[in-house]
Amino acid sequence: MKKHAVLASLLLILIVGVLSACGSNKAANNTSASANSDNKAAANASPSTANTTAEQSAAPEKPAEPIKVKIGVSGTDGETWPLLKKKAKEQLNVEIELVEFSDYTLPNLALANKEVDVNSFQHLAFLSQFNIEHNLNIVPIGSTVVSPLGLYSKKYKDVSEIPDGSQIAIPNDPANQGRGLLVLQAAGLLKLKDNVGLYGTPDDIVDNPHKLKIVPVVAQQTPRVLPDVAASIINGGIAGQAGLKLSDAIFHDDPLSETTRPYLNVFATRVEDKDNETYRAIAKLYQDPEIIESVKKDSNGGSVVIDIPAETLQGELDKLEGEIKAAKK
Template sequence: MRKRKTFVLSLLLVLVIGLLSACGSSGEPANNGTDAAASDAASTAAAADANAAKETAAPVQEETKKEEPQEPVKVKVGVTGSDGETWPLLKKKAAERNIEIELVEFSDYTLPNLALANKEVDINSFQHLAFLSQFNIEHNLNIVPIGSTVVAPLGLYSEKYKKVEDIPEGAKIAIPNDPANQGRGLLVLQQAGLIKLKENVGLYGTPDDIVENTRKIEIVPVVAQQTPRVLKDVAGSIINGGIAGQAGLQLSDAIFHDDPQAESTRPYINVFATRAEDKDNETYRTIAKLYQEADVIETVKKDTNGASFVTDVPVEQLQSTLDQLIADIKAGAAK
């Protein structure tokens, strides 16, 4: 009996040891499996985060690349004067649109168009349509308008006399010597009652077209830029609005001037001009459009002492006027 109890106790002891061993062995694999799963999950999450970071970074880099400023477009503009506030303001406004304006100044009216034809400048701004039409014909060029700027009344100024009636017999009067402004200057003197020109003289009259000169006025042609400087030496001088403004003269100082709003002054609308092959260049046209903005208009008034009037004329109308002026010149030459 004692042996039997001893056997049973031994058997129970073996079973207990076996169960304890089983529990120990089954717990170890369970812990190892959990750690491996956790490790795999961490690796997967890290990979996902990395991919997400790459996907997020790509658009940011692409967006940054798009926002990087491009090289500014450089435009050389031929002018015959840049004093005052207008051109600095226009350059600033153009720079905001990534356009860098370089002004190239000329001392003579014949030079900016030749420089344009020779591609030394890209556009110019100094002339009206009457001047441009004559220049195109004389030099066999095809320079065209791409925007209007101002109409500048042509005035008769004097440091010696307050009224046209006071100008004495035999007095000297200076006028611009370029064909368009000379012709217009003679028309102003005719309107003022100082001379009379032959009928149908057109826009490009010369002193030879004077048929009546009862006061024996002596006409003195000079370079347009010199017309204010000779005032002290003559009884009067015909000076256009832009040059008068640069010389510190106001339109109210003129003893006579033509009407800037009259139909007859349309050929004297000043323009931005370029070569025909560049007439649709958006950068050039943008500069012309900027000239029509309110703050620029105010500076023009200030710079010219109110002697120039900014005017916004469609390019098609400017070209039509230019074409008609050219046709008229050719028709007159053929007679």
């Protein structure tokens, strides 16, 4: 009898053990299924959710100590740059020092020589020409504005009023000179040779029925010579600084046209710094709604803020540089 009791106890222990093992296996299977379910859900997450998460994790953290960044510019008048400095300090803990240059050739050289960290004064057409001529590799990291190129006059209210033999001032740097001549052609004042491209010179004029005298001057001087010439080609940013409105121009190109894409202004830096998170964050900050409003105010409505990815900007720059190299062969 005692022997039967022992056997019964052993049998009971064996049954309990088997049931426990089954329960553990079931729990393990449930855990595995749950993990698989979670993985499946993650895999099926919408791209926008995934991108948002990635963007949030990729955003640079606000540093404990201020980061100092020198930005080369061609003018600091107006509200935009002080506002950008303020926002960079508040949002990024970045202290921006603006280094102002009076000549378009200097900010890129200062950048190449590491006298500044970033510059913001030029469009892609200017940058492409400068890179080729000086054997540099300065690259865009963010877009700012497109500014129309206008023909302004203190003496005449319509292109048709400009007398024969008049002097017309245009910027003397290759990109803006070429664009200025295209504006004069569009206004019907002269004709350039076919396929002149973006970098035409007065030597490319094939028909000058009004015998106009083209006077190249430093871009920043184009508003100042207005009293001395019949009309002057002035870009939007400089015109705004001089108190001129786009509506004051007697003729101008279309800032939103595809043909003006090479004239999109950019933040630029050295190629080795193209992925610098701080520099890119500053460039992105330019798209802030308050900055956009200040640009509109500073330029008297003559400049349009446009947000184009750095990769697209680089593609446009590569194309322009390729065209310049091909033309030199």
